[in-house]
Amino acid sequence: MIVISTLLEAVANILHMVINIYIWVVIIAALISWVRPDPYNPIVQTLYRLTEPVYYFIRKYIPTVIGGIDLAPLIVIIVLQFIDLFLVKLLFQLAYSLQ
Structure with missing residues (x-):
């Protein structure tokens, strides 16, 4: 059981890290979009x-442009935070209950 517990804890840690990195990618992309960057820049x-x-996936189901401001990045961040707070904590609790 300790192997499964450790595996779940590792998966939860990696998922938490990936979610946080992607949140920063969304924030950086949103900030860069305000200054009209060179579209040919590799970054x-x-x-x-x-x-x-x-x-695109979010815009298919929810109108995200309100008053000329695109709220898609904010929606992505909120969903990712929910996944982080719910699913990752659930995985950690499951891992600790198996010990």
Whole structure:
């Protein structure tokens, strides 16, 4: 049982780290979008490739532009925070209960 517990704890830690990194990617992409960066810049292209598929998925179901401001990054951050607070904590609790 300790092996499964340790595995779940490792998965929860990695998931937590990936969620936090992606939240920072979303924040950086949103901030960069305010200054109209060069679309051929490799960093801008990478940020676009990492964020636009998620934004597109959200925009299909929810109108995200309100008053000229796109709220898709905010929605992504809120959903990721919910997943982090709910699913990751659930995995940690499950791992600790198996010890």
